[in-house]
Amino acid sequence: MEVVKISEKFFIQGNEACAKGALKAGCRLFAGYPITPSTEIAESLARDLPKVGGSFIQMEDEIASAGAIIGGSWGGTKSMTATSGPGFSLMQENIGYAFITETPIVLIDVQRGSPSTGQPTMAAQGDMMQARWGSHGDYEPIALSPSSVQEFFDFTIQAFNLSEKYRTPVFVMADEVIGHMREKIIIKDDIEIIPRIMPNKDESYLPFKNIENGTNPMPSFGEGFDIHVTGLTHDEKGYPDTNDPITHTKLVKRLCDKVLNNKDDICSIEAEDTEDADIVVISYGAPVRSVITAVKKAQKEGKKVGYIKINTPWPFPDKQIKKLASNAKEIIVVEMNLGQIYYEVDRIMKCQANIHLMGGIGGLLPNPDEILDKINKIGGI
Amino acid sequence: MVDNNSPNKFIPYLREDRLPHIFCAGCGNGTIINAFLKGMENAGMDFDNIAMVSGIGCSSRIPGYMKCDSLHTTHGRALSFATGLKVSNPNLDVVVFTGDGDAASIGGNHLIHAARKNVNLTVICINNNIYGMTGGQISPTSPKESFATTAPYGSKDYPFKLAELVATAGATYSARWTTLQVENLIGSIKKGFENDGFSFIEVVSQCPTYYGRKNKIRTPTAMALTMKNNTIFKFEADKMKEKDIIGKIVVGEFVNKQHPEYSDNIQKLSKENFGDNTLINSAYEVLK
Secondary structure, eight states, rough: OOOOOEEEEEEEHHHHHHHHHHHHHHEEEEEOOOOOHHHHHHHHHHHHHGGGEEEEEEOSSHHHHHHHHHHHHHTTTOEEEEEHHHHHHHHHHHHHHHHHHTTTOOOEEEEOSSSSEEEEEEOOTTTTTHHHSSSSOOOEEEEEOOOSSSHHEEEHHHHHHHHHHHSSEEEEEEEEHHHHHHEEEEEEOOOOOOOOOOOOOOOOOOOOOOOTTSSOOOOOEEEEEEOOEEESSOTTTSSBBOOOOOHHHHHHHHHHHHHHHHHHOOOOOEEEEEETTTTEEOOOOOHHHHHHHHHHHHHTTTTEEEEEEOOOOBSOOOHHHHHHTOOOSSEEEEEEOOOOOOOOHHHTTTTSSSEEEEEOOSSSSOOOHHHHHHHHHHHHH | OOTTTTTSSSSBBBGGGGGOOOOOOTTHHHHHHHHHHHHHHHOOOOOGGEEEEEEEGGGGGGGGGGGGGGEOOSSTTTHHHHHHHHOOTTTSEEEEEEEEIIIIITTTHHHHHHHHHHHOOOEEEEEOOOETTTTTTEEETTTTOOOOBTTTTTTOOOOOOOHHHHHHTTOSSSEEEEEHHHEEEEEEEEHHHHSSSSEEEEEOOIIIIIIHHHHHHSHHHHHHHHHHEEEEEHHHHTTHHHHHHOOOEEEEEEEEEEOOOOHHHHHHHHHHOOOSSOOOSTOOOOOO
């Protein structure tokens, strides 16, 4: 058995755990705008960042918040913002900018009932496709969905690590339940933190080089690199080159491929009892909690049922899901929207299983008994 | 790195491999780049420590030609990126190039808030009264009754007075000049660099290609003369009735005062409450 060295234990709210995770990951700049149900992340960091010499800035809106953390990141500081659906929508243009300029930033979306102002204090998972396609153009986002307070802490650190490793924005797609719930978390003292790598200062260095693995080391401003960073399509040097179809294709394909070619490293899912299951329940984020309870109850009743918990909805872990659910005849996707990740599962699994959506809106976590009913109904056919 | 042996005084500050530039013949940007570099030298700035940020538009293309770290951002948002950059690395001298559409229309909210916070930025706002990059549309500073592709019958909107707006919003230095008062402009850019706070230098500039063509002031010289004839100094304007100032370009300084700067305040807050308790301060370090 692995001996875990525990340095700290806390009984805290999800949003506070997220803030703690950010500090642990080395985040030293937070720029944000108040929005329910994410505000406690900003409040925690307003209190704690000055204690470690970091900077908390409250901006005039979410557009400015996203801009400030991109500027902060190029200044050589790990930077983050936190918001909910309406703010996430406002950030989308600058998120696209962060993708094309390969700026590592972390964005937390504590999802609430939507569209529009919707249900500020109620949970939802309605922004999953906004995380995937919200900005204009082609790009491959990385997103993590925590289903516990511990995971909100862990996944925030993981988000920083992935953003530095692949020089890209990373989303943590939480929801109101996880943001406001209180649970015990354990902070181990051997957490891996990935630092940014300063490139060597020689004549041949190209900040946006079309290299094999896709990710170049990133300099920061003020280090003598005289780097030009632009949202325009740019060549390997960073200079605008907007009319050459080859330059554009090479750039955008490299940005997509550096995520797609590393899916084995990025994607994370957990599964139980799926190998010989007739029914597999797939979920992510807060609803996973109800799914696990429902699956255990169904198993006690003799059903051959298992579950898959997706930790990284983006890039979509298609290979892993296909493998784990290969024997399933029926697949139920449980999510707090009217069908988003369901369509991804349908896309990859419809040839081998019947895909059922159990999507709910209104703000309440799905009840385990409702999921059990669905399992029994489908299993009874 | 600047090579001082180059035949042209200011060429070493430029990315020569990006020339020729995209600006039209007769554009005011060239005069402003010259004045900027002269003002920077007069202020004794270390060019290697300058980082430039810009938004979208003709004026925002200037940092792309400068041999320094430069962040060419999204439309209107340069000041929010610059705020993050300055807070992240307060040692940098951060310069923002923007225009009337970029700073005052799509970026109007960021403009007043960056001024309110008194972030130590030197902002050069090139006001040519029109959207040049997109082909001559009306801007928030276009004079009433001026023509543009989106104001074919003359604009019915009332223009912003940017230097006054920013002064009222809390900037510690704000001035307006035209491309014809080069010496005054150089002086204000020097003061902007020296001011430890939000410095806003509005430069009313000529766009012969669009503003000139649409308003039948077809040559750069004719535009310069029109600007010159329309210009009054602030000390003169202060004595005039408001209705007599309408349509005039009032030049001069609108505010020049001292008051604590944003990124300094953030650092002080941390130091005064918690001492030098920095565990790590850069993305390149790992917490031990």
